Amino acid sequence: MIHLNPVFIPGPTNIPEALRKAVDIPTMDHRSPGFADIIHPALDGVKKVLKTTTGEAFVFPATGTGGWETAITNTLSPGDKVLACRNGMFSHKWIDMCQRYGLEVEVVSVAWGEGIPVERFADILGADTGHQIKAVLATHNETATGVTSDVAGIRRAMDAAGHPALFFVDGVSSIGSMEFRMDDWGVDVAVTGSQKGFMLPPGLAITGFSQKALEAVEGAKLPRCFFDIRDMRTGYAANGYPYTPPVGMLNGLKASCDMLLEEGLGNVFARHARIAEGVRRAVAAWGMELCAVSPDLYSNSVSAVRAPDGFDAGRIVAQGLNTYGVAFGGGLGDVAGKVFRIGHLGLMTDVMALSGLVTAEMAMVDLGLPVKLGSGVAAAQAHYRETAATPVRQA
């Protein structure tokens, strides 16, 4: 099947032509000086996108899941206690990984659709006067539910409690599409992957480590080998890599950072905010609701839309794909069958978003849902016309 349409899954995203070309380069000797001209600018670019001047970037051939593993295995020891909130499939999976590594996880479970309860974190951290909690984990943007949590608020709670725990943030579906400030928010390890805000194919785990996280590395006793940042650091220092690097992907990462920085991160985030608001207005015009329980939680990279009670949301996804060749995201875990997800992260413009809304409407009308053709699209169009910004050229 030839895919001619953009995708609306919440990652991997559509890939700009310039990045496809940047990834598709002839084989080079990765031990030659040419590799230095790729890896160092790529790492510098990642630091700028993460907004860290004091931290270091480490990029592995893996995915976001490998980034989680990099964060915990390089800094923690078996039996260490960590604090985490379960509010969707991805926060759940990171907790599961911690448990499989023999960490003791204090899990704060909330309904899927809610954000991380900063007050409860504050209480738990305040009560932990013996500082048993070694790390606080936060999923900035829960991709399963379209919920963005208050990372800065969690940092404030940690500081208010005078708590020395490390702060790990999963920014897999936020970084590069939504505001993320590693230094300002006191993030000790930031984690993402290449296939979301960086608009590349999957294949890179992208992490940033603060100086405090780097200091924890020598004392950390969890087993690690492939993801040992000490080997990666030694490789970078010698203009290389500890093993064969994914040169094309790293060249793509260099180009991706250039592209994001050329547009300007503020403009990138504003573009996603505009697009997301148009999608939300469409959802409201359809008479439907988001999974996110309140507007302060609405994600600017993915909208999880609740199907009417008793209606299997997976049918909308199937209809979109099978009839119109357009991919949306299905519901995962607790919200499987209850929501369908419109991804609008990475490479996305308002005109592209409109084509996704057109398709969602056709699929829902086909399935007999009480949605009027054009209603959501008109609401989004009105928003995009009112807020029209200088178009970003397709690179």
Ligand code: PLP
């Ligand atoms: N964290 C979040 C928030 C995600 O959305 C995903 C994947 O969608 C992951 C982690 C896991 O990343 P990956 O699938 O790249 O391993």
